[in-house]
Amino acid sequence: MTEPRPDQATSTSGPARFMLALCVLMLAGAVWLIAMPEEDTDEEPVPQAQAAAECLAAGEDPEPHGTLVERLAVQAGDDWLRLYVADGRRWVYLCEGNQYGHYQGFGSIIEEPPTQGLHFFGGWDAVAKPKVLMGALPAGATAIEARLVSGEVLRGTHDGTYFAIWSPDATVEGATVTATGADGKVIATAPAPVG
Incomplete structure (x- = not known):
């Protein structure tokens, strides 16, 4: 009977060595991924007032509408909405954003109010921008809300004259x-306008 030589007894076969090396590399890769620092983003927080000013400055409408005066400011988590009304011609401008700046701004003519009931602004924008309803409260109203198609109820914000019903996570269409x-x-009930 031949006894194995010491160098043969402790040696590992080629395929086994390869598998061992592969396991070590996979383990090292997993440790590196876990310890890897978070990826830096190019976005840095922007103060809300600055973002709103940039939104107004980027307004797309070429016609002057007078000085826009802020009437409403609404916050939902990191998202925000501000509503401005012109002191001259009948014009409303809405800005939406989050902690990294504004992501949408749009303006609309304030149509003549109906003789009675709710007065919505925006016309087709009520469909094009389906996260927000804006308008003027009817006389005597102190609160406004929207019951969504899903059954969820959103309470609006108002300043006694103008209102906004908004949610960054829900559509107000319908x-x-x-x-x-x-x-x-x-005092008044009406369906949200459609385009």
């Missing part, structure tokens, strides 16, 4: 909008 008075009685 909603039923209700304005109520201080006593909770319904």
